[in-house]
Amino acid sequence: MSNEKLEKQSSAFTLSDMEIFIFPDLFYALVLANIMSPEIWKWRDDPWFKDIEKKSFSYKINRVKQYIMDHYTFNLDLETWGLTTKERELARFSEFITADALAQSNALFGYEGDKYYFSIDIRKHFGLDKYTSDIIPYWKTETVEAMNAFCHKPNYATGAGECVSLATMYAAAMFIVAKIPLEKIFLIATPLHSQNFITEKDGIITNNRRIVTKSMWYNGTMLSAKARRAIENEKITIVSHISGHIHTFYDEATISPEAYQTFSKSLNDYLHTNLTFETFVNFLRTEQQYWSCFQYEYIRNGKPCYVELCKIFEYERHSKNTLTNASRDALFAEIGGEEFRLTRRTDRLIMNIFEQYLNENLQASFDEKRRFFEQHILECPNCPQMEKLFDALHAFLNIEPRLPSNVKTFVKTEPIEISEQLSREEVIAEIEQKTSINEVAQLALFAARRMDLVDWQPFVKAVVERNPVCVDALKDLSIYEIYDVLKKLSSESIYDEPNRLAMPDEVWNFQVGDGLEKAFAMVAAIINKDSKNTVKLTCSKNLAKLKFDGKTFEFLTSKNLDINLNIPFFQSKCKCC
Secondary structure, three states: OOHHHHHHHHHHHHOEHHHHHHHHHHHHHHHHHHHOOOOHHHOOOOHHOOHHHOOOOOHHHHHHHHHHHEEHHHHHHOOOOOEEEEEHHHHOOOOOHHHHHOOOOOOOOOOOOOOOOOOHHHHHHOOOOOOOOOOEEEEEEOHHHHHHHHHHOOOOOOOHHHHHHHHHHHHHHHHHHOOOOOHHHHEEEEEOOEEEOOOOOEEEEEEEEEEEEEHHHHOHHHHHHHHHHHHHHOOOOEEEEEEEEEEOOOEEEOHHHHHHHHHHHHHHOOEEEOHHHHHHHHHHHHHHHHHHHHHEEEEEEEEEEEHHHHHHHHHHHOOOOOOOOOOHHHHHOOHHHHOOOOOOOOOOEEHHHHHHHHHHOOOOOOOHHHHHHHHHHHHOHHHHHHHHHHHHHHHHEOOOOOOOOOOEOOOOOOOOOOOOOOOOHHHHHHHHHHHOOOOOHHHHHHHEEEEOOOOOHHHHHHHHHHOOOHHHHHOOOHHHHHHHHHHHHHOOOOOOOOEEEOOHHHHHHHHHHHHHHHHHHHHHHHHOOOOOOOEEEEOOOOOEEEEEEEEEEEEEEEOOEEEEEEEOOHHHHHHHO
C-alpha cells in the first residue's frame, strides 16, 4: 500500500480537522458513514417526527433543528481527543502540503483570519495558551455514534460534537429525516469552522446546532452575527458535495462543475439582499456606535413624541415585539412614558424619514438610496461615525464569499446515486457497490468502521499512532494493570453492530468497549511503551487473544470478526506521545 493511500485510509478512522483538510474526500465520507449508520434512521421512529413527510420544507428543517438542539451540545474541549505537535503533523503530511501553505489556511499553523480573528489571540481563543506554542489539539471529528456516546462522560447530559461533526450529522439528518436530496446539500469548510448550505428556496445555512434562513442572516441578532462570522472573515477552503469536492489548494476538483455553479450562484444570492427599512434597522442593531445618532417619531395619545433608538433596542431585548414588523405598536406600548420626549432632539436624525423613503422606493438602486441617506446624514454633524455608516451598511447587506477558484481541472468521478426515497439497506448497497470505482464510497466504509469490508493495516496504524488520550492514561501502568483496568470497563460498544469497532480513545473517553475494542486499546498502550516485541492479536469464536512477551491476555467479544494480526513495533516518530 502506498504511503498516501495508507495515510488517507487510516485518517478515515480518526478524522481530525487536519486530516480532512489534507484529504478532503474524508469530509463527505463521514456524511456517508452517518447515512449508513442505523442511529439517524432511528430518529424517523421518534414521535417528534410523526407525519413529517406530509409537512412543508420549513416545518421539516425546523423539526430536525430542534431535535438536534435538544439532543446534542457543541463541544470544543481540547482534552477530549488529546494533543499532538506541529512538528509531528508537519512531518506526517510533508509530502502532501508545505508549512507555508498550511499557515495560509489552517488556524493551528498560523492562520488568524482577515478581520475578526486577527484582532484576538487565536491560541487564547481556543484555550491553547496554557500549552507551548508547538502543542496543538487533534480536534477529531466524531461519527454520530461517538457523538451519542458523550452521554457516558461526566458533565454531559446529551450527545455532543464539534462543528465538523455537527455539519456532517446535519447533512445526513436532512437527507434521512427531512428527505432533502443530497444534490441540494453542500458542506462548507473554512479554516476555523464548518457548516452546510442547502440550495432550497432562498437558501439555508446550518451552523453548529442551529439553522439560519436568509431573513435570519440579516436580522441583526447576536446569534446571526456569530453565524455570519466565518463567511464574513474567512476564505472557504473546501466545498464538499455528493458529486465530489473542490479545495482551495488543489488543482484538481471532483465536484460536478454544474453543481458548483449552482452552489456558487445560490450562496451569492443568499449573501446579498436589498436595503429596506427592516434591513436598515437590523444593521443598526449590530452597530451600537450609531445608536446615539437616531430617534423615532411616534404618535402617542394623539401627539407626536420622540424616543431614542438606544431606548427602543433596550426594550426590544426583553420583548417578543420589534420596531420593524406588525408588533411595533405593542413594543411602544411596553416603553415607559418617561422614555418619550415631546420635542425632537436636534442632534439626532428622525428615522421615519428613511422609513418613508425606503418604503416608497423599493426598486431604487443602492447608489440612489446612498445619495438620499447622505443628504440627511449631513443634518447630524455631531456624530463622527455617520460618514462611515453607508460603507458598513453595504458590507452588512453584501458579502462576497471567498470561494475556491473554479479555474480547476475538473475530474469526472463515478456518481454515488442515492435517492431520499431509498431504504437504509438500499443506500448501503449502493455505497458498497461503488467502493471499487469511487474513492469517497470506499473511504466511507473506513469512516463507518466496517471492519468486515476494509483492510486492517490502516486501522492498526490509526490505533497505534493517534490515540493519545488512552495511551497517556495507561502509560505509567504495568501490562497486568492495563489489562485489569480495561477488563473492568463496561463491555458495551458504542457501535452496536458486530462488524464495527471503536478506536481506543473512544473506549477510554466513554469508559465502554467490547472485548475486541479493549484489546486494541491494550495494543496501543503496549506499542507506545517502547516495547521492541511483536504483539499478536487474534479473534474468533467470541474470544479476542492478545499475546505479548510470552504472556496471553483474553477478552470476551461479541464482534463477529475473525482476525490474526502481528503488530510490529512502530518507530518513535509514529508514537502518540
